[in-house]
Amino acid sequence: MNTKTLFTIAAGVVLGIANTNAQATDCATTASIAYEHAKVKNWDSAEEPLWKVRKDCPSYSLATYQFGQKLLEAKYKKAADGDKLGIAKEKITLWKERFQYFPAKTKIGDMHSDIGQIMYDNKIGDKASQFAEFNKAYTEDKANFKRPKKLYTYFSLLVDLHREKKKELQEVFDSYDEVTEKIEAEESRLAKIIATLTEKEEAGTALSSKEKRKLKNSGINLTAFSKVKSGINQKLGELADCKNLIPLYNGQFEAKKSDINWVKSASRRMYSKECTDDPLFFKLVESQHKLEPSAKTAYYLGILALKDKKTSTALKYFNQSADLETKASDKAKVYFKIGEVMKKQGSKGKARSYYRKALQQKPSMGVCYLRIASMIASSANSCGNDVFSKRAVYWLAENYARRAGKVDPSLKSSANKYAANYKAKAPTKTDIFNNPGISSVSIGCWIGETVRVPKL
Structure with a gap:
């Protein structure tokens, strides 16, 4: 190889390195301009340099795609209806490009659910x-x-x-x-x-x-x-109504009665939809109990015992169910059921204990707070030492009722009505003025709690 050839090769290598360095510098400069505009949501100025980085330097930075998503979302919101479809398709394309160049930093759940929603909202595909x-x-x-x-x-x-x-x-x-x-x-x-x-x-x-x-x-x-x-x-x-569930499961029963997963699902759904009076429900519970005695079978047997007015037997099964249950939301339902039985028997302290156990397992079970509020309010006359402390019980009931609406928005309306009712029965501003120096009230009997005197 002669000197001229070596020189030509060396020059080519140097030129290639120089071009690569120049391209990298150009990417960094263009990206810097695009990102600075994007950070302050100046999308009109950010668009041209951002798309240039996306085209020429697709693997430069994840920020290109993150800002790109925000830019397209801003354009989509402002676009006329006729222009939204094109932007929607571009959003899908951008997601796919991001996954192509940054798969490790792209969450499958985010990407495909977002693409699905974009397609649904814009009637893309069937x-x-x-x-x-x-x-x-x-x-x-x-x-x-x-x-x-x-x-x-x-x-x-x-x-x-x-x-x-x-x-x-x-x-x-x-x-x-x-x-x-x-x-x-x-x-x-x-x-x-x-x-x-x-x-x-x-x-x-x-x-x-x-x-x-x-x-x-x-x-x-x-x-x-x-x-x-x-x-x-x-x-x-x-x-999911009984009229559909019963014929569906009756038709499947003989073929699937030995399939524990199917039996569990069928019995659970029939119970949740109150189809428990149909003979099929009893067949399902019996099959489940034979195949795999569990928290669910104990619970259903408790329900059946309650129907026969065998309360002590029902409580035995419910407690077995709670001990065996591993799923928090289902354990909460069992504790709530025991609380309901105790409340009906007049054992308010025990009922509250089980409602609290239910809340520990499922904090969003606001109905438990309403039940506790109701029992507290019904005990106002028996759990206070004087008129003021008896009426103060309603403050505590109000607090519990309001908590119900906060942890379960579906109960907010009824919870606020109960809270307002309790508040109306509590001490007034004049009552507080006539009992100076009282910042809190200790409530006795089964309640055993202290409530702060509110600033009215």
């Missing part, structure tokens, strides 16, 4: 293709598929596909159980935050600005999940 996106998100990355609206759309599409005879009814039921369980888990997480911060506030401790925001946002998100759960129940509608 229902089957829209559902396929959601289903991929749910089956491959359930943890990151949790937006209330997307969960509703996912289930709604499944029901629509069933009505078009493209999905089996059993698949609808299975999905309903899974989606509802996921929603209830989110509700419990948010309700626990609300209950903790509310109790702190009621105890007289001021919340920090961060805690106030957390309390507010938790309430907003909890309301959203509550609405979605209600919407899913409405969407399921008559599909």
